[in-house]
Amino acid sequence: MSNLVERTLSGALYVAVMVASIVWLPRYVFIVIIGVLAVMALREYLRLAKPREGKAYALWIVKALLWIVLPMAMLCGLIVISRTLVLALFVFVWMNDTGAYCVGTLTARLPGGNHKMAPVISPKKSWEGLCGGFAFALLAGYIFSLYAGEYALWQWLLLAMLVAVSATLGDLYESKVKRHAGVKDSGQFLPGHGGVLDRFDSVLFASVAVFVIAILIHYC
Numbered sequence: 001m002s003n004l005v006e007r008t009l010s011g012a013l014y015v016a017v018m019v020a021s022i023v024w025l026p027r028y029v030f031i032v033i034i035g036v037l038a039v040m041a042l043r044e045y046l047r048l049a050k051p052r053e054g055k056a057y058a059l060w061i062v063k064a065l066l067w068i069v070l071p072m073a074m075l076c077g078l079i080v081i082s083r084t085l086v087l088a089l090f091v092f093v094w095m096n097d098t099g100a101y102c103v104g105t106l107t108a109r110l111p112g113g114n115h116k117m118a119p120v121i122s123p124k125k126s127w128e129g130l131c132g133g134f135a136f137a138l139l140a141g142y143i144f145s146l147y148a149g150e151y152a153l154w155q156w157l158l159l160a161m162l163v164a165v166s167a168t169l170g171d172l173y174e175s176k177v178k179r180h181a182g183v184k185d186s187g188q189f190l191p192g193h194g195g196v197l198d199r200f201d202s203v204l205f206a207s208v209a210v211f212v213i214a215i216l217i218h219y220c
Contacts, residue, residue, distance in 0.1 A: 014199065015094070022079065022087045030086070031076045038072040040187070041196040048181040048197075067173075068197075071204040074211035081214050084148050088140075088156070089210045092163035093202045095140040096133035100125070100168075103132020122175040130168060137164040155217065162209045170205030174198070 021030040042064055049060050078086045107128040108114045114126035141160030145153040174197055178186060187195025 018090055019087070022083055022090070027079050027083075030079050034072050034075050037196050037200065038068060041068045041072075041200060044187040044195045044197050045177075048177055048183065048186060050181070067204060071207045075203070075207045078207065078211055078214060081218060082150070084144075084150055085159075085210060085214055088144050088148070088159060089163060089206055090203065091140050091144075092137045092160050093167045093206055095136040096164045096167050097202065098133075099136025100129035100133035103135075104129025107132075118172055118175075121172055121179060125168075125172070133168065134161070134164045137161070151217070159210060159213060162213065163206045166205040166209040167202035170202045173205070174201035 017033070021033050045064055045068060046060070049063070075086065075089075078089070104114060104124070104126045107126070114128050116123065117125045117127050117130060137160040138157055141156040142153070144160075145151070145156040148156075151159075174186070177197075178184070185194030186197035
């Protein structure tokens with residue numbers, strides 16, 4: 001099986017499982033899945049950070065709580081507040097990644113190429129790709145405003161923009177962690193896609209932003 005086919009099939013399975021657990025299955029199924037993924041992400045981060053006893057280990061615990069445990073817990077809280085918000089979060093992240101990849105790849109072939117955004121941390125990321133990701137995420141926000149209802153257009157667009165920004169920051173942060181550890185992937189969670197952190201680096205940062213906005217919208 002070629003790497004492209006393997007990557008496509010595993011990616012499609014991942015999307016199908018996440019969408020099904022968000023939209024159709026009981027909420028506790030999603031919470032259990034996120035709990036399992038959180039444990040796997042912590043194990044990956046432990047291998048990347050390689051903490052020792054003392055201050056280094058204490059710092060690892062703090063970073064793990066802030067980067068992995070807290071966002072994962074917020075995801076579980078979001079599914080209780082609104083399934084639609086959780087679905088939108090994942091869709092916005094996926095659309096941002098897709099837009100960044102497509103636009104970045106296309107513009108790289110044009111005269112002058114891409115303008116690198118963070119060449120040391122993530123050489124493939126470009127400002128053109130960033131704009132493409134934002135555009136795709138905002139388009140998804142507009143579509144949600146048409147068919148999902150629940151919030152006004154400006155709220156969906158604000159959510160899409162916040163997710164695009166935070167998802168990009170999350171991706172860059174994980175790239176920095178991996179570069180420091182000297183590895184390409186955080187693990188082998190999905191064939192062709194890397195580890196849990198590779199798949200959820202964008203979601204982790206984005207879930208914090210969406211959770212805060214959800215609390216403000218629903219309870220303030």
